[in-house]
Amino acid sequence: MRGPPRTSPPGGHISTELRINDRIRVQEVRLVGPSGETVGIVPTADALRLAQEADLDLVEIAPMARPPVCKLMDYGKFKYENAQKAREARRNQTNVIIKEMKLRPKIDSHDYETKKGHVVRFLNAGDKVKITIMFRGREQHRPELGFRLLQKLAEDVTELGFVESSPKQDGRNMTMVLGPHKKKAEAKVEHKAAKEAKAAERAAEEAEERAERNAGRQAAPKKERGRSENLDPEIEA
DSSP states (O other): OOOSOOOOOTTOOOTTSOOBGGGOOSSEEEEEOTTSOEEEEEEHHHHHHHHHHTTOEEEEEETTSSSOEEEEEOHHHHHHHHHHHHHHHHHTOOOOOEEEEEEOTTOOHHHHHHHHHHHHHHHHTTOEEEEEEEOOGGGGGOHHHHHHHHHHHHHHTTTTEEEEEEEEEETTEEEEEEEESSOHHHHHHHHHHHHHHHHHHHHHHHHHHHHHHHHHHHHHHHHHHHHHHHOOHHHHO
16 A cells, blocks of 8 residues: 655645645545546545545646646656656757858859758758858849859759748848758658668678688688698609
8 A cells, every 4th residue: 555645845845746645735626536537526635535545646636726626646657657758758859950051152163062062961960051152342243143052052952951041131141041851850860770770781791701701711721631632742752
């Protein structure tokens, strides 16, 4: 048996926690059974007795109701399950990070491919990318150069991302934001799977190399023995 209802710890209790057992100081409660069935309005003393007989806790789940709603449950198990759900929710949260890539309007093809590669990597990881075109001197009078470059980049990575914020002029710069098609959590799962597959492939290759080396070492002594057996001592003499 669970024993008598737990008492409040010295110094009071955390206000954000549900009140349980003898912390419930009202005269009567609207009682809900352990399976969710409605018992009705009962004196709090009777509800506490029922909780003790069932080896459960009396938990106040709706303190603002009149009278408060209380439920018979295993409070320790309830707290554990809630903590598990909270951890799972935090784990599945999508923390989208905004990366930034800066380009010049007259960037050469090699540098463009390098910058595009970084953008592809960011989008594959589930991150947003802010593309900034930096104008200098007379380039400021040719905004169409920046616009065409941003348009080209968006088209080149269209399978991985989309234009979340269209190109806009901001002083000497022109900016555009690309959003990933993949969610952050999905990208992490894919990255982990790819990493595990690569590790498995490498392990298989190493095992194959070891097997070949072992086979080579075993064949060498046999070859030497074969040569010795074919030698005729009389002929050599």
